[in-house]
Amino acid sequence: MAWSYKLIAGAITIENFTSQDILDLNEDKNYDTELLPSIFTFREILWQPNVYTQPSLCLPQLNILKEFCLEYITARSEEESHTNHIYLQLLKGLSTFCQEALDRISQHEAEVRISSILGDLRKKAFPIVKFFLFHPMNRHDYQVDALNRLNYAVKIMLTQYHNKYDDLENPYWIVAQKEIVEKPELEESQTSIKTTKPLVELEAKSSSK
Secondary structure (H helix, E strand, C coil): CEEEEEEEECCEEEEEECHHHHHHHHCCCCCCCCHHHHHHHCCHHHCCCCCCCCHHHHHHHHHHHHHHHHHHHHHHCCCCCHHHHHHHHHHHHHHHHHHHHHHHHHHCHHHCCHHHHHHHHHHHHHHHHHHHHCCCCCCHHHHHHHHHHHHHHHHHHHHCCCCCHHHCCCCEEEEEEECCCCCCCCCCCCEEECCCCCCCCCCCCCCCC
């Protein structure tokens, strides 16, 4: 028997990881410490108070975050490791959530409720941010800065964006035992992302590269 791990980060599920993958994650010397500030600390759309009251203020910020995720995925997609696969799947999810917010704004711009759209985005992004925030290979100063902003963001989500504390999900692992079956190749990890629109750029099943 062997242990099998499944990562749950809100609407994102990434399956079929081994104990060695978890050990590699804890000591990943190739982890990019610039990821946390790039997807959260520098992205005020995810933590600032309700200053993005008009669509024209939201669209550039959402596009910047979405494009960063997609460009990062393209740049790192050839790296063959299960740890890298986790990072890229989480970024795919974040880019999808940004696109959903962009679609909602463009489809209902005349009557759009920005607080509702950004509240949903921040709620979906929360477990992704938490995963990167508590990655053991983070720079300490980046982690402290991001944690302060996340605590502030939680307060804003509860008071200005009509979220409830129970809406904010932490990422977690599901651990199970499975029987070892000899195969000529490694079993592919699988990813699913729940979204309110059909996936165009995402595949429900993707292999680690």
